Amino acid sequence: KNEVEQSPQNLTAQEGEFITINCSYSVGISALHWLQQHPGGGIVSLFMLSSGKKKHGRLIATINIQEKHSSLHITASHPRDSAVYICAVNLNSGAGSYQLTFGKGTKLSVIP
């Protein structure tokens, strides 16, 4: 079993829809990151969360540390949001190293 599980794997939405992507992890973490990978391959960091909720424009990310779960929401989705969204966690290794462990990603397609 992967330490980081994302759902759904693929998501198709109509423009304007509210979108939710989920991430569950099975181990203790220091922080959780949401990344966006564009069709051309480039990766952009969207959020880093250690607790609570963050908002940036139409994107909202939440984390529940007790339930080991995070969600990424996109409001009023747009075709330019089409990308792969990747959840990654920094594990509590206790060794002072903070390597990221990644989910498999959610491929989002927003249709006009």
Added chain:
Amino acid sequence: DSGVTQTPKHLITATGQRVTLRCSPRSGDLSVYWYQQSLDQGLQFLIQYYNGEERAKGNILERFSAQQFPDLHSELNLSSLELGDSALYFCASSVAVSPYNEQFFGPGTRLTVL
């Protein structure tokens, strides 16, 4: 543009060969990370350097090695290449070593081993 540069953008080579991938971090960032993204494995952490010293090792093969130079640029050396090494290799940088630091990713180097 993240400020992280990687060269080359594409690399095509043959099995058994050796290649070097180069990464320049954002100005002021001391920490460099290398990641491999393949179709079957997804993104995997390879190795991290901080201010010239190795800080963490992930799923990096013995055929692979890396270093960070005094000017903070980093190189990933891949030797005795196999077909399965074909992947996208990303470099990322952050200001320090902390799980709370945002990582800025370079555009990646696409390696094809024929």
